[in-house]
Amino acid sequence: MTTGEAPLDNPSRTFGRAWDDVRRGVRAVDLWGHLGWQDIKQRYRRSVIGPLWITLSMAVTAIGLGLLYSQLFKTTIGTFLPYITVGFIVWNFIVGCVIEGTDTFISNEGLIKHLPAPLTVYALRTVWRQTLMMAHNLMVYVVVVAIFFTNLTAAGYTISDGGTQQPGLSWTVLLAVPGFLLIAVNGVWVTLLFGIIATRYRDIPPVINALIQLVFFGTPIVWSTDLLTGGGAFGGGGGHWRVLIAELNPLYHFVEVMRAPLLGMVVSWHHWAIVGGITVIGSLLALVAMRNYRARVPYWV
Structure with missing residues (x-):
């Protein structure tokens, strides 16, 4: 065995052990729940308004960009500002899981070496921390919806002038819950998979x-996909093939499964199908990585 490597015939290299790590990690809710909450408190220690800085930062970003791009794309602020706001809320959660996920095991080096806990605990800690931050950001969503409620509940409203007509806010807003759960599950496997790879190859985080x-x-x-089909400021038409720019981007589908219900937009089944497929494939890849390299992570950090 070389220095810093676990033995190749390590009995822990089985799918049973890998799955057991995931199962025990999920059950340790008190541990990762406490650690994630402490991360938020530590980040804003000695701050006057504390975690509300998360909400304030999101509000400033959404309002600033919403006002700017609504003018650039000649859209109605009453529908475009909520669109950008929710888009940023979901995007920040996804990106937070990806970026902080690659650094999960590296940043938890001390605990990994001294605390006999499943590796899944640290992945769940990261996702839970991002969930708490999203909860703060959703306060901005509530305020924005309250202000533009009339615009968002009007059947046939559009994000961009001349764009696709939307059904408006209704009971379908509840679909945002399973949408979020799907994104969170993907956040866990992304954290496990990318975290293991980044722990071995430290060039991965800056690349990501x-x-x-x-x-x-x-x-x-x-921007809205309406712009790709000729709606909004660009006019014309016949550009449906340009939607492939968005459709080939997997993160677009993750954003849509939560954003569309929250804004009363058309909830297309293909977004759910693509996200579901990625969830299954990604989870299997993470399980394979856990099987082969879980025992080596303490050597690599």
Whole structure:
């Protein structure tokens, strides 16, 4: 055995052990729940308004970009501002899980070496921390919806002038709950898989950071897919093939399964199908990584 490596014939390298780690990690809710909450408290210690800085930051970003891009794309602020707000809330949760997930095991080096806890605990800690931050950001959503409630409940409203007509807010808003749960489950497997890879290869986190910046501009957050089909400021038509720019971006589908219900937009089944497929495949890949390299993580950190 070489220095820093677990033995190749380590009996822990079985799917049973990997699944047991996941199962015991989920059950340790008191541990990862407490650690995630402490992360939020520690980040805003000695701050006057504490975690409300999360809400304030989101509000400033959403309002600023909403006002700017509504003018650039010549859209109605009453529907476009909520669209950008919810888009940023969901996007920040997804990106937080990805970026902080790659650093999960590295940042928990001390606990991993001294606390006999399942590795899944640290992944759940990361996702739970991001969930708490999203909960703060949803306060902005509530305020924005209250202000533009008339616009969002009007049947046939559009995000961009001349764009797809939306049904308006209704009971379908409840679909945001399973949408969030799907995103959270993906956050766990992403954290486990990318966390293990990044622990072994420390160049992965900066690469992920760079790619995320690029993917952001290709994801309909500050712009709508209506613009790709000729709606809004660009006019014309016949550009439905351009929607592939968004459709080939997996993060677009993750954003939509939660954003669409929260805004009373058309909830397309294909978003759910793609997210569900990625969830299954990603979870299997994470389980394989846990089987093969779970025992080596304490050696690598």
